[in-house]
Amino acid sequence: MNITDATSAQDTAHFLVDAAAWAPSVHNTQPWWFGTRGSTVTLHADPDRRLNVADPDGREMLISCGAALxxxxxxxxxxxxxPQIRMASDPERPGLIADVTLEPAQPPSEDENRMYDQIRRRRTHRGGFRPESLPAGLLQALRTCALDENAALRVVADxxxxxxxxxxxxVAEQMLRQKPDYCLEMARWAPRPGSGRRDGVHEDAYPRDPERTDPHFAQRDFARGHGWGLTSDERHGAPGVVALLTTKTDERAAWLQAGQALQRVLLHAAGNDVSAAFHTQALEIPELRDFVRTHFCDGGHPQMIIRLGLAGREARSVRRSPEELIRP
Ligand SMILES: Cc1cc2nc3c(=O)[nH]c(=O)nc-3n(C[C@H](O)[C@H](O)[C@H](O)COP(=O)(O)O)c2cc1C
Incomplete structure (x- = not known):
């Protein structure tokens, strides 16, 4: 493919953005947009989609953008x-994340193909897991995925x-629910059924009656007392493997690394039919995040708290189209 040719450059950008849109993002805010210039695609954060209350520093926004990258x-x-990546740090254009210049190269490896095949199939799980163990060797492979992106996946064995x-x-979930501005922000990103929106967390993405596990990990309150959510008899009961994704430092570059590591871990796991549940509430409250860092991260900075396990039917999710995401 001659990627400098105008038409195929556009087709290529469309193909890439169509896939990138399926990255996970906090509350499915999809806080990104893309530009194109010849054979270069640029990734930008969209601060209008940042969670100003829950995520004032844009940490979770940049983790989401890292997953898209x-x-x-x-x-x-x-x-x-x-993809030749040039990470941007232009104070005049703080939203610019990276220039991705595309050069012809070798066909993808089997591993790359397997991960690509999971991009649209992977879903966030919001419930218990089946009690069976994860496939042998998978946790070590997931640790390597995180290390390859300059982050660490720490399994909480104790x-x-x-x-x-x-x-x-x-504690974090209960504290957040007490804040009216936090509840308003949740309401913006958890739309009522039938809204037709292509972003946010919809009623077919979470259970009506969240399953309790032991130990229990609280779910976000997307339904806010409206009784929305999927009804299901599926009860698996197990919390799965609990893990923390951490980085050595805690600034913009580290958050983007955490996002890239997260997506690599999730896609590799999905390729082995392993799903992930996310519980990032405690990391949205500075005192609790400090506590998690001091006691559970061995000097690293906590970016995500996740559970990994074998699930049944996966929830649904939505995304905006490349036409909405590519700006001139
Ligand atoms: C930084 C970040 C934090 C997240 N935190 C939570 C969370 O606390 N609870 C939750 O249910 N999902 C959480 N998610 C998952 C998103 O809600 C999910 O990726 C989004 O709704 C898109 O759905 P999908 O992953 O099924 O495609 C988080 C995702 C990211 C990237």
């Missing part, structure tokens, strides 16, 4: 292109530490 890179590899993290999640 990882996905864009994999989609480029699917086309046999090498049962007391898992209980403590579950309790911190519950």
């Amino acid at each position: 990882c996905t864009l890179r994999l989609a480029a590899r699917r086309l046999g292109l090498t 049962p007391r530490a898992r209980i403590a993290l579950g309790a911190l999640t519950e």
